[in-house]
Amino acid sequence: MLPYIGRRLLQSVPLLVGVSIIAFALMHLAPGGPLAVYTLNPTITNQDIERIRIVLGLDQPVHVQYFKWALGMFSGNWGNTFFGGRPVLDVILERMPATFLLMGSALSLAILIGCTIGVLGAIRRYSVFDMLATSGAMIALSFPTFWFGLMAIYFFAVKLGWLPSGGMNELGEEGNLLDTLRHLILPVMVLALVITAIWSRYTRSAFLEVMHQDYMRTAKAKGLHARQRLLSHALPNALKPLIALLGIELPALFSGALVTETIFGWPGMGRLFVDALTMKEYPILMGMIMFTALFVIAGNLIADILIAALDPRVRLS
Amino acid sequence: MSASSGFRLSRRGVIAGGLAAPLVLPSGIRTGHAQSINKDRIILGMTQEPVQFNPLLWVNAGTENIPEVCMFDALWDVDENGTFFPNLAAKMPTKENGGISPDGLIWKVELRSDVKWTDGQKFTAKDVEFTYQSIMNPGIAIRSRSGFDLIKNFKVVDDTHIEMELSKPFIPFAWAWQNMHIVPHHLLSKEADINKSAWNAMPVGTGPFLLKQRVAGSHMIYERNPNYHRGAPKVRQFIHKFVPDQTVLYGQIKTGEIDYMGLSGVPNDRWTEARAIPDRVLMSVPQPWVQFIYFNCGKPQFKDARVRKALTMACEMQKSIDDVYYGTTPRTLSYLQPTHWAYNNKLKDYTNDPTGAAKLLDEAGWKIGADGIREKDGVKLKFSCSTTAGVPARQNTQALFQQNWKKIGVEMEIKNMPASVVWGEYTTKSQFDTLLVAWEPTVGMDPDYTARCHSKQIPVKGGVGSNYVQYENAEVDRLLELGVTQGNPEDRKVTYGRIQEILNEEVPFAAQLGTVQGNLAKKQMTGIKTSGYTVNCAWNIHEWGWA
Amino acid sequence: MAEPLLEVAGLKTHFPVLSKLLRRRVGTVKAVDGVDFAVAPGEVLGIVGESGSGKTTVGKSILRLIQPTEGSISFEGRDITNLPAAEMMPLRARMQIVFQDPMSSLNPRMTIGRILAAPFEIHGVAKGQELQDRVAGLLGLVGLPEDAAQRYPHEFSGGQRQRVGIARALALRPSLIIGDEPVSALDVSIQAQILNLLKRLQGELGLTYILISHNLGVVSHICDRVAVMYLGRVVESGPREALFFNPKHPYTEALLAAVPMPEPGMRRARVPLGGDVPSPANPPPGCAFHPRCPRAMARCAIEAPVPTQLGDGHVVACHLHGG
């Protein structure tokens, strides 16, 4: 397994290089640029802008800038932000725990609930429960996340006053786990709602697919109880496509987290990305794109390893 | 589809877009909980987050001004009436007190001797000199040398005295130092690269507060500086909190989670409701930006000042304010806010006069053609109007003017683009027909407007300024040159009053409104002074407290 | 023997085996590993074998649907083994294939008329009224009503769809038709109809067939000569009578003995064949059949037998016979 992981990681290097080249090129091709914030300020002259351009190294040809950046990355230096000159890795890492906490909690909760709903829906297809779950998922998916976010804030924070409306901690309560949990409830609820909706659909169709397989009929013909058929026959088989999907869906979840973070003032990476995008903070954007790419590669690798662990056809061929 | 139905449609679009807001924040909402005030601290809520705190490097006006004003001081500040008053300087240099030489070229500044950096080091003229040197250092990403580039010679006389010799007399020079906070020589001079210094994230200044903690993406906590030279702040803690969604931020001031909502303020459509919230005060704060229709005088349609004036006359300016901005913004007739000390109160509002407009166009030789559009010498009175795409208020303004102009035989096409495109070369290289823009004066809040309308400031004609409308008027040029040398505000008021008068007749840009911001604060807060002379809502933070 | 229409010599078609996890080549499937045969004009050659014998790969290699690894294929006197695609195009009209499951090769969104018109249009041989007539003619040829042209594939039964498949193959008047298990998916009563149709068409149009099938009854009914494949090679070939009633290779004998007969009590003495067909990725050394062969000798495990002529076109590759 270790050589396999090593090889996969090695295979991802060209991918990362490709992603970085495309991202770098697109960023520099897009109109504007980090100095655009200055252009319309009448107190900032063209000479000022030229001077800053040189200080930031933006005067060099794009490929030179890219190689400088890539060389830095290669030696573990993610570069410094244009505005403030902070190390990019620091800027990203200080936001990472918040995003991982939010995404991790929402994802675990959503998968747990979504899978349960999906399995029950698949078992009792066309039942009242299934109909309700299906229409519930449709409703959840047809409203934008920000709307759910605002509604949740209105009811639970503004009207009922049960929960805080945003942020990760009450002021001065940083590190208080209980306080963080209180703040986590609403954003997780909102983010999990959409993921649950998607996940319950995936699970339902994965289970329906599996339950029509010949080996499920064999299991029934053996006289196995429904629970045993579900747990030892249907579940592992249905899990396989779901794991693969999770690997693919991770980036999409990232973007869902972005909206949620903005609504709830959650101090995560999503907002960092939006801010960096507005300001054309190339070093942060590149850093985040690389980080996301690594994250997605790791996610897919883990998914593949899990699938190999689950499926002897992959493992033993 | 008629133009009027088009307008109504887009109004409906606004309502649909704002769907969530009334649901989330119905008026008359009971906010009984979390209302007890912690008088130990003040929490300011904003949608944006500052990214670095070195006054030399700031990027985002309004946002990064907050850490700056908390931790640093300038030589002098400007008050809510537009008057300069000393801060790190012992007194404001003027011609009267001898601080400025009669020819306006030598500025002598006496510094306070009782100021200390928060690490205990004494503040001296060396710090001012270092700040100046850093500004002129090509290796540091200083945003602007505007004003400082006039300094021919900078001299430290002694620990508390400096002298600056300017290359030309320039009264608005005071704004350069008002806008530049002084950084410590003893700490930064040792830095190999100030651009990447760790100090930028945890700086030491002379200001009323010390940065105690920064939680990225969430908030910053400041502690009072007990030794502050203008007197210790009234509250122990100042907290700068970031809530990225404006609606949520508004909700938080209603629930009392924050004490003051600044920078982006209460949305225009919620002002009436916000005024009715008990124990809150809504403050209409004039902002530096005035919204205009920019006419590109380089285009054949707009060469004749009569055409520009006629087009302005046809616009229902007041209606645009009432309908689109819910009447929250003041009508202005010049490039200054009506509250500005140099604003010419005698200007006449001749808008909402389609008949007069049509007549003026007839006089100017623009006759209605076969297709109902005016034309002259083969040129049709037909043009585009551009602004940032996706801003409903601006689209609605455009749609209204489109209707107004249609009535007098003028065809306007809305051509909005992403910000980076429309404000790029499309603007700076004067490629546009007309623009809907909101821009600020050119030197701080000084009435000087050289960069925007002096004939030597046209970029496409080799100028260095921002005269994108390509406006040229010899008298305006002369008055602009005079105004910056006049030491007496009364004299200046006359000069700039005349400039405003000419611009109101020749209209290179038709002023629509002065932007305002609805800052909302708890009623019990004291010391807040709203000022139209700064974008920094916390400019006098050291005076804030609780009743 | 007359000048053969098709001649296959030393044909090898190998596929790489990739591991699932690493997508690395871990071996080679020698699907076809040295096959020689010739088909005379108007002849029907049957290729029989069990799954994994490589019979389908032979068919696809001939049509160059799969590029062979080695060997040569001559069609109508011309070596087509390495013809570029552009030159292959007109030849494709001359050699056609009929698949087991016509449904998967018929576009479900096209009417039968459109499907049958397509070959004429692609090769630009007919249009307008002539095209209509040709399509109608084809339908009549395979025994479908004329109104079938307006209907879609799903409206037909399996047997009728196979008729469409045959009609399409016949459109451009090919000289050679390769039938890859053309009747295996059909019920017995329908199978008889299609077999009769194929036989009738052969007589009427002077077609040459290569019929690939695992069903010995079908092959016996329609073929003139038969080649038996085992693990990528032809172990025995010859005229139908010789092969079915005087088999020489122990595998052919076993195969024949295993075929159930629809006459109760007529069961043949089974030749006990142990085990399974080995994987073509890892064939046994020597004679590939020797691990299952009831008459295997020491030599069989070491040395691969070469084909031996037994006269009358009967060829067998077995150490029991000849060399």
Next chain:
Amino acid sequence: MAEAVLRAEKLGVAFRIPGGRTKAVDGVTFELRHGETLGLVGESGSGKTLTSLALMRLLESPPAELSADSIVFEGRDLLGLSEAEMADLRGARLSMIFQEPMTSLNPLMTVGRQIDEPLVRHLGLSAAEARARSEALLARVGIPRPSEAAQRYPHQLSGGMRQRVMIAIALACRPSVLVADEPTTALDVTIQAQILDLLRELQDELGTAILLITHDLAVIAETAHRVAVMYAGRIVETGPVAALFATPLHPYTEGLLRSIPRITRIREAELPEIPGMVPAPGQLPAGCAFAPRCAFADAACHAERPTLMPAEGGREVACWKPRHG
């Protein structure tokens, strides 16, 4: 004559379709005796597989609806059993093997575990006991090195081996009835012979009655004692294999037998074929379902549907004009 271990009376399977129901299996009555093999033969769409699933109560309902006067198995009417009681029988007394050995085994589970399951479930064996029994079963169905084979996954076995595993699973608890639905259709002819031989041996050993469902008359001829021919959802003819093959009474049976291509020294110029095709369920003609394809049909055949009527030698036929009669 041995007594019946399974008897189905007027078994039917219907499907709900828009605007009504369509009967895919209609009034099928047959019995299976101890230790015998009954062949259920028919072409696709004849309803033979539905019949077998209905017996096992494995039909998915909805959409399928099962009806029968009774299905008596070992003296109990299966129709009256709860799902739990039915599950107790399945795999224990009443087993089934399926057509596709490639897909009928769980790909993620070792074959050993898949054989263990019914042993643990029905016989209450411990895991170790079950495994020992499974390995013995694997050996019995002719899989070499059984303890090693038990550790393998289905994809590591050939089709023939998988079908042997399926047989081991089905016969693990020594059922009295085995329903074998096209057990050799997906297999090569040499492997088919092995599997059919194995089934016969095990039947002799265990006395299991086999309901052999197939479309292949040759397989029936070699394997079954008695045969029931289905056409369009109904049984059209039953009888002992030898007699039925020698003198088919129903024109359909006769046509079917004649249309099989055989290995003969002198081949017929043309195979006798049955014209037309099997009618779709729901589009059955009013009279005999085979009448439109039948060379001997007359007005009576088209008018009224014949029922199964006894004929000589314990045979039955549903035909107004039986052959050789």
